[in-house]
Amino acid sequence: MDFNKLYINGAWISAKSKDTISVINPSDESVVGVVPNADSEDVKLAINAAKNAKENWQNTPFRVRIKYLYKAMKELKKMSSELNDIVLSELGSPITWTVKVQVNDSIRIFERFINLAQSYEFEKHFGNYILRKEPIGVVLAITPWNYPIYQVVQKVVPALLCGNTVVLKPSSETPITAHYFVEAFNRVGLPNGVLNLVTGSGDELSSHLIKDENVDMISFTGSTSVGKIISMKAGQSFKRLALELGGKSPCIVLEDGDINIACQKVMNSCFLNSGQTCSALSRILVPKSLKNSVIQNIKDNVSKYKPSILQNPDTLVGTLVSKKQKQKVLGMVNDALKEGATLEAGSINSDDNAIFEPILLCVKKDMFIAKNEVFGPVLCLIEYESLEDAINIANDTRYGLSAAVIGSYERAIEVAKKIKSGQVYINNSPSLFEAPFGGYKESGIGREGGLYGFDEFLETKAILNG
Missing domain, CATH: 3.40.605.10 (Aldehyde Dehydrogenase; Chain A, domain 1)
Structure with a gap:
């Protein structure tokens, strides 16, 4: 052709x-x-x-x-x-x-x-x-x-x-x-x-x-x-x-939430397609009691998403779309680190190519990277103090495209109703063609x-x- x-x-x-x-x-x-x-x-x-x-x-x-x-x-x-x-x-x-x-x-x-x-x-x-x-x-x-x-x-x-x-x-x-x-x-x-x-x-x-x-x-x-x-x-x-x-979609993990489900969900959402998904769950919001366990779970599994040979059927993650996109992602990550974010999982590659390995950053809720879209495989972990605090953090962006809540069904549904987002996933719920997709606010x-x-x-x- x-x-x-x-x-x-x-x-x-x-x-x-x-x-x-x-x-x-x-x-x-x-x-x-x-x-x-x-x-x-x-x-x-x-x-x-x-x-x-x-x-x-x-x-x-x-x-x-x-x-x-x-x-x-x-x-x-x-x-x-x-x-x-x-x-x-x-x-x-x-x-x-x-x-x-x-x-x-x-x-x-x-x-x-x-x-x-x-x-x-x-x-x-x-x-x-x-x-x-x-x-x-x-x-x-x-x-x-x-x-x-x-x-x-x-x-x-x-x-x-x-x-x-x-x-x-x-x-x-x-x-x-x-x-x-x-x-x-x-x-x-x-x-x-x-x-x-x-x-x-x-x-x-x-x-x-x-x-x-x-x-x-x-x-x-x-x-x-x-x-x-x-x-x-x-x-x-x-x-x-x-x-x-765009989006900066949150995943709220409740006190009774299944950590394995939560971590698998956010890693698949934020790391596959090299994080280049507008609805990616790029923020995971966790209570203090679960923070260390969530970090360890992601540390133990992030290597599965390491970019590798594209033709290999076992490769889950490829490159970013361009070197220009990598520089944008790298710039936001470096700015976040200067602002006080900490790298908890994965490694940062500054080489002159389009490869960017998935990473987990611990960030504060008021940091720039906590509220703005990266469009790369960068997952931000934010600790919340109460359920009300979690909902406020989830809604405290100009976006409202997607979200998830991990926890007991009844509590998760009640939290989902309070999130300003076009879609909210409960636990392991899959995406559905029949369900409308679109956003609140600037999404x-x-x-x-x-x-x-x-x-x-x-x-x-x-x-x-x-």
Whole structure:
């Protein structure tokens, strides 16, 4: 596949822009591929294609839309092996995690959206009015690098099923994965203009996309700082917004909590994917009576998460996405140590590469690192004095994306109700596709996943007929 192409109006075409972006493998700094760095002319072509296609796609019978997406999902499954190789190379993700989570889970979610859509009520009749859910129009989907196919699925699939057309702008760190996703739709003959792909980087490109009057909605996943910029620019024309942003998610361990469950949960959440997960449980809040036991448990197990050869099936953790990301993480850790944090588990590697070993820091609740997102495998342990103190610490950030409570069920549920967070896990509860995902406060606007994932891409209309 030629990655130095854009997908616009049903065809892979050369960009008007002659500028390109080299995609770098963070594990060995080799060039994975080259993609276009699109300009305003390319953006206009993509958005106009989506605009011109939206009426026909909205009027396409739902059963026909379902067929297109089901066929595309099957094509994507056929590409699983190639996707595994690309995600491993673009992201520095180890093979087992790549296969299971990055690729297979993404395709599984794709299929579940298709199945769930068939039970969604796009029209309901009440006594004296009809409630209709209608497509918004042209959706701009801006996706991050940390889950390069999963996040594309979360936005593009429900948007298309609901009858919207889409312009997809993936991260410039991991854009090649998106080429495979779009190629799956190309192979099944999706009508021209329904799905378009624009690659590139920089404020100028994003500004052209966001401000275009023909974009009706923006769905963005990324940092809170960028989300604020998008919100301000999009607000000038009152575009619909769905923002899934940063987090500093707490795990509160109650006095009667199971330490093994707590430590396993936070290490998997904070260390897998090299800590590059917006909902990572990056703070573990413990009472004084459990502090030493928790530290020892993590010390005994942190070596399991040591970065190693990506192709080795036993490797749990790979590299960070880039050396630049490592410098950001390293800078926050060094600042925390200067502020008085102590390194309790793991070791700090300052070498000139993208490898950062998972670590545990003991921090005070008012430290910068205790309240701000690191986006790396850095777990912060904070001691609390009382249950009220624990809840206050959990809520004392600008974020509210995810959380967990470990303890007896009844007490854990009561604590969960007091945490300002879009999701709260109780003990060993697994993640659920059906449950809405999204945040309070500066963690975003809107929800993804399950039936709620459709609501974001629909307008609500009441027809009064009484």
